[in-house]
Every structure is written in C-alpha cells, then in structure tokens.
Amino acid sequence: MFRIAYRSRLTKGTNETDIAAIIKHAVERNGALGITGAWMICDDECLSSIEGPPLAVKAVAESIWDDPRHTAFRLVAMEHTDERLFEGWPLNLLDPGALKDNPKLQDHAGVLWLSAFEGGIDGFFGDALRYHH
Numbered sequence: 747m748f749r750i751a752y753r754s755r756l757t758k759g760t761n762e763t764d765i766a767a768i769i770k771h772a773v774e775r776n777g778a779l780g781i782t783g784a785w786m787i788c789d790d791e792c793l794s795s796i797e798g799p800p801l802a803v804k805a806v807a808e809s810i811w812d813d814p815r816h817t818a819f820r821l822v823a824m825e826h827t828d829e830r831l832f833e834g835w836p837l838n839l840l841d842p843g844a845l846k847d848n849p850k851l852q853d854h855a856g857v858l859w860l861s862a863f864e865g866g867i868d869g870f871f872g873d874a875l876r877y878h879h
C-alpha cells in the first residue's frame with residue numbers, strides 16, 4: 747500500500763458544481779481501483795491524500811496534477827504503509843461545513859495525519875472552523 751499527500755489551490759472559476767463533479771467521478775474511479783482518500787478544502791486551498799495499490803495511486807496522482815481545475819500542485823508526503831488511514835472513504839470531502847456538522851471528524855486519525863502538514867486542523871482551516879469539543 748502506498749499513500750501520498752499533496753497541496754494545491756483551486757483555479758479561479760472552479761466552483762461547487764466542479765467540485766461535486768470531481769467527487770462523483772473520484773468516488774467511482776477510486777472505488778474501482780481500491781483507492782481511499784480525503785480532500786480538505788478551505789476557501790481555495792486544498793490539502794488531500796490518496797492511498798492504495800502503488801500503481802493505482804501513481805495513475806490517479808498523474809491525472810490529478812494535470813487537472814486544470816486546480817494549480818500549484820505540491821507533494822507533501824509519500825510513504826509505504828500497511829494500514830489505511832481513510833478506510834471506507836473513496837474520497838471524503840472535508841470542508842469547514844462537514845467538520846462542523848460532524849465534530850468527531852476532528853479526531854479522526856487520517857484527518858489528524860493529513861492536517862498536521864499544515865499546522866493541524868486549526869492551522870489549515872483557521873477562522874473558518876471553530877472547535878466543538
């Protein structure tokens with residue numbers, strides 16, 4: 747099993763309809779390939795991770811970094827692992843609304859691992875998120 751994490755920024759003009767289309771497609775494709783993952787969005791900033799069989803992760807990562815709906819793709823982590831952090835999530839969209847609606851997500855091991863690359867949940871989401879603990 748292989749896992750990557752990356753940063754990127756939505757391109758001007760990429761809107762909620764585009765994001766919904768990406769998720770719909772990603773859920774199908776990731777599901778078929780045995781990939782799980784999470785996608786954090788705050789304003790235009792994205793922090794995301796996908797994990798699964800190495801060749802599948804490589805193929806999907808190549809289409810992601812070529813995707814004109816975002817820019818400034820930057821790999822922040824790449825590791826081999828025996829365990830999934832995002833079990834059951836073909837690609838879970840984590841925006842401030844999703845985290846507020848389900849505060850337990852803020853303690854999820856995968857969410858903690860991913861957000862740690864950008865100063866934790868508070869660091870990445872900043873003022874957009876107030877804790878519900």
Ligand SMILES: Cc1cc2nc3c(=O)[nH]c(=O)nc-3n(C[C@H](O)[C@H](O)[C@H](O)COP(=O)(O)O)c2cc1C
Nearest residue numbers: 768771772775776792796806809810813815816837
């Ligand atoms: C930030 C971001 C994350 C994405 N994540 C995924 C993903 O996890 N899986 C996926 O299949 N496509 C994802 N996409 C969409 C891909 O870039 C691409 O459009 C899609 O995989 C193309 O699939 P196709 O080759 O089957 O047409 C993402 C796009 C963006 C902008």
